[in-house]
Amino acid sequence: MSSYTSGDRLTYSEYLRLTELLDLQSGEKGCTREINNDETHFIIIHQIFELWFKLILSELRCARDLLMGSHVEESKIPKIVQHLNRVTEICRLMANQWKVMETLTPQDFLVFRDKLGTASGFESWQMRELEILMGLKNNDRNKGMDPLSHYRKLADENPIYLQGLNQLEKTIKEPSLDDVLQQWLERTPIQGSFITDENDQELVNDFVNEYLDAMIKLNKKSLEITSEHSSVDKKTLEDRFNANIKSAEEYLRPEGETNRSRAGLLFIEAYRDLPLLAWPRKLIDSFVELEESMVLFRTHHARMVERIIGRRVGTGGSSGVDYLDATTKYRIFKDLWGVRTILIKNSALPPIKNQETYGFSNK
Numbered sequence: 001m002s003s004y005t006s007g008d009r010l011t012y013s014e015y016l017r018l019t020e021l022l023d024l025q026s027g028e029k030g031c032t033r034e035i036n037n038d039e040t041h042f043i044i045i046h047q048i049f050e051l052w053f054k055l056i057l058s059e060l061r062c063a064r065d066l067l068m069g070s071h072v073e074e075s076k077i078p079k080i081v082q083h084l085n086r087v088t089e090i091c092r093l094m095a096n097q098w099k100v101m102e103t104l105t106p107q108d109f110l111v112f113r114d115k116l117g118t119a120s121g122f123e124s125w126q127m128r129e130l131e132i133l134m135g136l137k138n139n140d141r142n143k144g145m146d147p148l149s150h151y152r153k154l155a156d157e158n159p160i161y162l163q164g165l166n167q168l169e170k171t172i173k174e175p176s177l178d179d180v181l182q183q184w185l186e187r188t189p190i191q192g193s194f195i196t197d198e199n200d201q202e203l204v205n206d207f208v209n210e211y212l213d214a215m216i217k218l219n220k221k222s223l224e225i226t227s228e229h230s231s232v233d234k235k236t237l238e239d240r241f242n243a244n245i246k247s248a249e250e251y252l253r254p255e256g257e258t259n260r261s262r263a264g265l266l267f268i269e270a271y272r273d274l275p276l277l278a279w280p281r282k283l284i285d286s287f288v289e290l291e292e293s294m295v296l297f298r299t300h301h302a303r304m305v306e307r308i309i310g311r312r313v314g315t316g317g318s319s320g321v322d323y324l325d326a327t328t329k330y331r332i333f334k335d336l337w338g339v340r341t342i343l344i345k346n347s348a349l350p351p352i353k354n355q356e357t358y359g360f361s362n363k
């Protein structure tokens, strides 16, 4: 029998290990001094976030594992969506949790801020891990920051960081959610053509060409209408509309070659009413919602920080609010955001071919 059980019945507090949990708010290891109510609040909020991060990591891994592999059963998609939706809801809750933090006044915080020294949420390895697991690249971070080299430096200074470093080193070797999503999108049947079909490349290129032609036609019309009523001169407008087409071409054919994953994504978004695309489209929406909720979580953090410490330097030594605002520009699932710019109305879409591929399946 484990030392946690009393008699045969597992108790509420044993199951949740409440005694240990409620004993973890001392502020520092072995501290016997009483901490004040505001500091207890500060610690509890941080601990709650870290617990949410822990759950987010496990949900993201479940979603990633289900979406990984060369074939994903359609029946698995609802489960993946469920994992992603749970993370989204946690992020929404966390975004609101900053409100509780904001009940700490700037003066209340100053009472114990010095005690933190250089300790900062910047050192949260779970936060870095979830960014890496989702697929955030160092080049897309503020000033190309490399979390691993930051963590190596921390671990050199203090072995307490080895746990975080090991975790990050392990995670960076794993496929990210963005990796598996792109691989899955690449296999989307486009106009009824499968990636394994002999003439797939030709058919996908045809689809991309037809789509771009449809965009060009629409653009021409929009330019005529806009230039009639706009205060912007025709040449500037023309440049803007042409840039739109150019960016669509670059999106679909980076370096001249069709990107099948983006073409597949465009196909799902464009023909989203087709029955067989219902779950794929839901999956994509879940990724977008997840990233949006993450961005809002970051944004609310920055606003809370601005309210409590103004524009001063963070305890981690960053520029503080400016740094946090820069992180709100991060986008991981860039293609999902990018495709939105090139969507066109249903009535202008190239006609759908091999529609039966996307009908209800009797299997």
Ligand code: HEM
Residues within 6 Å of the ligand: 045, 046, 049, 050, 101, 104, 109, 120, 121, 122, 123, 124, 127, 301, 305, 308, 309, 313, 314, 315, 316, 317, 318, 319, 320, 321, 323, 324, 327
């Ligand atoms: C009074 C409350 C808080 C203030 C004033 C504050 C301030 C800051 C500042 C200034 C930074 C930038 C890094 C630095 O130079 O320190 C930062 C980063 C961070 N904070 Fe907070 N924070 C607060 C509460 C929290 C809480 C409750 C959490 C929950 C875990 C948290 C998590 C983070 C994370 C994860 C980062 C890294 C963000 C990134 O690099 O993307 N913070 N915080």
